[in-house]
Each structure stands twice: as C-alpha cells, then as structure tokens.
Amino acid sequence: QIVLSQSPAILSASPGEKVTMTCRASSSVSYMHWYQQKPGSSPKPWIYATSNLASGVPARFSGSGSGTSYSLTISRVEAEDAATYYCQQWSSNPLTFGAGTKLELK
Amino acid sequence: EVQLQQSGPELVKPGASVKISCKASGYTFTDYNMHWVKQSHGKSLEWIGYIYPYNGGTGYNQKFKSKATLTVDNSSSTAYMELRSLTSEDSAVYYCARTKLLFDYWGQGTTLTVSS
Numbered sequence: 001q002i003v004l005s006q007s008p009a010i011l012s013a014s015p016g017e018k019v020t021m022t023c024r025a026s027s028s029v030s031y032m033h034w035y036q037q038k039p040g041s042s043p044k045p046w047i048y049a050t051s052n053l054a055s056g057v058p059a060r061f062s063g064s065g066s067g068t069s070y071s072l073t074i075s076r077v078e079a080e081d082a083a084t085y086y087c088q089q090w091s092s093n094p095l096t097f098g099a100g101t102k103l104e105l106k
Numbered sequence: 107e108v109q110l111q112q113s114g115p116e117l118v119k120p121g122a123s124v125k126i127s128c129k130a131s132g133y134t135f136t137d138y139n140m141h142w143v144k145q146s147h148g149k150s151l152e153w154i155g156y157i158y159p160y161n162g163g164t165g166y167n168q169k170f171k172s173k174a175t176l177t178v179d180n181s182s183s184t185a186y187m188e189l190r191s192l193t194s195e196d197s198a199v200y201y202c203a204r205t206k207l208l209f210d211y212w213g214q215g216t217t218l219t220v221s222s
Contacts (some may be wrong), residue, residue: 033207033208033209035209042201042212042213042214042215043151043201043209043212044212045208045209045210048207048208049207049208054208054210086150086151088151088208088209093165093167094153094167094168094169095141095153095167096153097150097151097152097153098150099149099150100150
C-alpha cells in the first residue's frame, strides 16, 4: 500500500506567519486531498486534487505538488487555523491517509 | 442540505458484533459512494471500505475484509456497517463519508467501545 508520511508532526506558528506542511508518498500518486480536523469534530474537506480549495476554505490556503511530494501552505496563519491536517490518496488501493500534521498557534 | 446522521454510541462486549447506521438526506443516495473510516483515539484515519448504493457494489481495505460488512437500504437512504468478533482494538470512532472525488460530507461519527 502507499504510505503517506506527513511532516512535521507538530507545527507551531505565530499569527501572521507563513507555514508549509508536507506529505510524501511512498510511490507516485496522481493527486492529493487534504482534510482539516478539530478536536471533537469530523474531518472537513480542505483541498482537493492537489491544489483546489474546498468550498468555504479561505484563500490564504494553497496546495501544490506532484509525484511523491505534496504540500499545504498557509500564507498568513490565523488562530482559527489551529487543527490537524491530513493528506489522503486513492491513486491505488487501499485508500490511505497520512498521520496528520497538528498546527498549534503560539 | 446534505446530512449524514449516524447512530449513537455503542458499548459492546468482546466477541460480539455491532451494526452502525448512517442515514443520508439532502441528495440522491444512489448517486454517491459511501465510505467508512476508522479513527482510533488520538490517532489518524483508516479507510475501511466503500459501497455504491446504486448496485450494492463494494470495495474493502484488505485489513478490514474479515472484520466489516457494508450494506445499504436504498428505501431509507441508509448505509450500514457491521463489525464482528470485536476486540479492544476495534474501540474507535467510526465515520461514514460520501464521496465522488474526495470525502465531501462526513457523518458526526459513532463511538464504539469494546469492553467487558
């Protein structure tokens, strides 16, 4: 199966800072999806097909990548962005998720 | 408004089975695959499998093939997941999620606790 490795595991940032988290696949994938999850809530769709923002996602978020390396960037972090972000692929079975990057605000 | 309403928390004994439901509303149930995802406490997400309500076709993660059975009742727009031979390793939150390309709507999650 394709293993997705997310880094860093925990990302600490100050409001207004630019941050980038990465998702590396053990084999090449066609695209990557990203989800945001806050404690006690279901995951929410965040970025689909590598670079498209889901409905309602602020424009300060962006996604990029290809092959085995993908990233999610926040241009200026805000307090509401504190959450865990998961990447997900289904280029091959089984569908897999990364372990998540937890974004903490300083 | 699309909604996926899951059944309530379950407390079951080791070795037993449980059936979790996911009632869909706000869209044509048979047009979208329904997936199930496991999230153990404080951990990441694991894909269990999916069912296509239109024809009942299924696909499973090999890891869960002997653990889970996915079914639907199109008359009530409800998807079900039955988990059998439960152990403490099955204690988790289970989500249903609709998809065409990505998981665009999720249920609220059902907490399963396996304990004697």
